[in-house]
Every structure is written in C-alpha cells, then in structure tokens.
Amino acid sequence: MRRLLALPVLAAALLLAATGCDSGGDGPGTTPPDTTLAALAAEHDVLFGSAFDANFSTLEAEYQRILGSQFAVVTPGNSMKWDATQPSRTTFRYTNADAQVAYAEGRGMKIRGHTLVWHSQLPFWLTSGNWTKQQLLDILREHIQAVVTRYKGRVYAWDVVNEPFEENGTLRNSIFHRIIGPEYIALAFQWAHEADPDAKLYLNEYNAEGLGAKSNGVYALAQQLVAAGVPIDGIGMQMHVTDTFYPSAGDLGANMRRIGDLGLDVDITEMDVRLRLPATQSALATQASIYRSILTTCLAASNCKAFTIWDFSDAHSWIPSTFPGFGAALIFDEDYEPKPAYWAIRDALED
Ligand SMILES: *[C@@H]1O[C@H](CO)[C@@H](O)[C@H](O)[C@H]1NC(C)=O
Ligand SMILES: *[C@@H]1O[C@H](CO)[C@@H](O)[C@H](O)[C@H]1NC(C)=O
Ligand SMILES: *[C@@H]1O[C@H](CO)[C@@H](O)[C@H](O)[C@H]1NC(C)=O
Numbered sequence: 001m002r003r004l005l006a007l008p009v010l011a012a013a014l015l016l017a018a019t020g021c022d023s024g025g026d027g028p029g030t031t032p033p034d035t036t037l038a039a040l041a042a043e044h045d046v047l048f049g050s051a052f053d054a055n056f057s058t059l060e061a062e063y064q065r066i067l068g069s070q071f072a073v074v075t076p077g078n079s080m081k082w083d084a085t086q087p088s089r090t091t092f093r094y095t096n097a098d099a100q101v102a103y104a105e106g107r108g109m110k111i112r113g114h115t116l117v118w119h120s121q122l123p124f125w126l127t128s129g130n131w132t133k134q135q136l137l138d139i140l141r142e143h144i145q146a147v148v149t150r151y152k153g154r155v156y157a158w159d160v161v162n163e164p165f166e167e168n169g170t171l172r173n174s175i176f177h178r179i180i181g182p183e184y185i186a187l188a189f190q191w192a193h194e195a196d197p198d199a200k201l202y203l204n205e206y207n208a209e210g211l212g213a214k215s216n217g218v219y220a221l222a223q224q225l226v227a228a229g230v231p232i233d234g235i236g237m238q239m240h241v242t243d244t245f246y247p248s249a250g251d252l253g254a255n256m257r258r259i260g261d262l263g264l265d266v267d268i269t270e271m272d273v274r275l276r277l278p279a280t281q282s283a284l285a286t287q288a289s290i291y292r293s294i295l296t297t298c299l300a301a302s303n304c305k306a307f308t309i310w311d312f313s314d315a316h317s318w319i320p321s322t323f324p325g326f327g328a329a330l331i332f333d334e335d336y337e338p339k340p341a342y343w344a345i346r347d348a349l350e351d
Helices: 001-020 037-042 059-068 097-108 133-150 175-179 182-194 215-229 250-262 281-300 340-350
Strands: 047-052 074-076 110-118 155-161 200-205 234-236 238-242 266-275 304-309
Touching: 037 340, 047 110, 074 097, 074 304, 097 110, 097 266, 110 133, 110 182, 133 155, 133 175, 133 182, 155 182, 182 200, 182 215, 200 215, 200 266, 215 250, 234 250, 250 266, 250 281, 266 281, 281 304, 281 340
Parallel strands: 047 074, 047 304, 074 110, 110 155, 155 200, 200 234, 234 266, 238 266, 266 304
Antiparallel strands: none
C-alpha cells in the first residue's frame, strides 16, 4: 500500500526536480519535508545528531542521503574506541576515524568524539597486561593525548569517560578504577583538556537520566569534579530506553536542572527506544511519545545543547544483535520511511 501511495509523490518529485523547485511540503506523508531536523533544532540552539559507523559509504543510497542532510553533529559509533585506535601499545590506527571525520567536515557537520576511557572494547594487550598503577597511568595519558591531539580543533566535544558507574551509583570496578583508583576520572579530563583546550568534555552514562541511585552517583561526582576545578563541561545522557523503561519528563527535567546548577551542560548522546519485535502500531505510538517527551524536556532545559540518536534507521541499529527479540528503536524504519517517532520529533521541534 505504501508503494501505491508513493507513486503520486514520486511523480510530483520528478516534476519538481524537472522544474528545479522545492516542495517545501510538511506534515505526515511518505517523504520527509525539506526542512531538516538539524535546521529545526538549530532554532532552539540544539544540535540534532546521529551516530554512524565506519562502513557508512557502503550502505544504501537512502542511508547516505539522510546521513548527509538531517544532522548537525555526528558521532562515530565505534572507530574512536580504544580497540580501534590503539591496536598495540605502540601502534595508533586512525583510518576509519579519519574517514568519518573528513566526511562530517565536508558537510559542515560537527563531530562528537566517542570515547576515550571506557571499560569495554579495550584492546587485549591492555586488558591482559599486569600493569602497575604508574604503568597504567602512563598508558592512559598517552592514549588520551594521542587521540585528542589527532583531532584537535576538529572534534568539538569528547565523551572523555564513558559509563564509569554501577547501577547503585558506586564507581564501576573497571581496570582503571581497580589499578589507578577513582582519580583516573579527573586525570582523564585534565589530559584531554591539555591536548585540546577548546574541546567540550563530557562524562557519558546510561540509566542515569532520571532520578535514582545511579544519577545521584553521577551528580555527586560532577559536584566534586567542578569543586576541584576539573575541566568538565557536561554530562552525556545516553538514553538507551524501552517503551516501558524510560525517565519521566519530571525526573529528567529535575536532573538536567541540578546538573545545570553546577554550571554543566547536559546532552542527549545516544537515544534509541527499543521495542519487542514485531513492533505493534501501539508500541510505535508509545515510542513516538517517548521521543517527543525526552526532546521536549531537552528543549526546555537551557543547558541541553545536543540531541543525538544512536544511528537513525532500523536497517542499521545495534539493538537486534545486542538485545535479541528487540529492535525498531529508531526514527526511520528499515525502508528509510519516517516513523511516528520522526513526526513526533518534527512536531516537537516546530512547537
Ligand atoms: C556496518 O558496521 C556495523 C558496526 O561495525 C556492523 O554492525 C554492520 O553490520 C555493518 N553493516 C554492513 C552492511 O556492513
Ligand atoms: C603482576 O605484577 C606483580 C607486581 O609487579 C607481580 O608480583 C606479580 O607476580 C605479577 N603477576 C603476574 C601474573 O604476572
Ligand atoms: C554496588 O554494585 C556493585 C556491582 O553490582 C557491587 O559490587 C557493590 O558491592 C555495590 N555497592 C553497594 C554499596 O551496594
């Protein structure tokens, strides 16, 4: 049925292409209107973003058309992680990250760097070493200095430390915490700042968007870092949620406010709303209302400066392989048709 409906649209598009006019159309339909999500969000002083992977240029033409047009900021999904950038202690490898950065720069998009210090996707040489505290401090400093210097002035914001908390709000027992101690976090920010004083530096976390033990832990650490003069600019709120587990607008707004009171920004950095497959119409409607609620709360918070989704099409999402039985988490479907969530986002941005 969609194909049948698309025929007149296609005819109109061909006619417009022939006459060189823009349709400027709006409202629900099969084709996204010309005004991009990035342009609409810019009117609220918010960067609208997406993650993308290193193989983007091999993906469908529709993927590339949307990636190249709808976003003000992009986050390389994997190519800047430690296992990708430093395959051995003495080897740094930037092929994929360089290509993604060049692509974004060529289209005037900002780049969010992801991520410098994380317990996951670490190279084996690092996790298998029997490091002393001093050795691991040296390794951490060398890594941060090398990667941040590589993209100095080009990556506008870094997720410096990723997912350092347990669900109960204590610091995760990562290799860095275990061997160096909690000060690894402040040192990471310090080293990143020294390598690129103009980059905005974030602590990025999941399940810490609303109010609770984990977000209290993030808040308490943020308070300490600010009091100690550590160069941190904000908290990244990943926002990997489901249609039954997501922060209320009230809790999210309150958390954004208290972080703002510390002088810190908050960004939504990795949003998706995974659904049990096959996704029902009613689940898709709930999903749309969750995207709308989170975005509206961000727009209402003066310190929420970016809203990034973790890729944009259900054709390319980390969810189905990581959460078997779940998917349909993004705002375009597998055929690159805008979903109810896409229209809800537009609607919120146009309010
Ligand atoms: C693109 O890369 C991602 C992440 O590495 C991977 O999950 C996906 O399967 C790749 N897609 C294609 C079409 O190669
Ligand atoms: C790890 O290093 C410590 C201190 O240098 C040493 O005592 C210990 O035997 C080492 N363990 C292994 C498994 O190499
Ligand atoms: C917090 O959670 C971690 C991981 O489950 C656990 O090891 C630790 O003991 C917990 N701490 C407290 C104070 O509950």
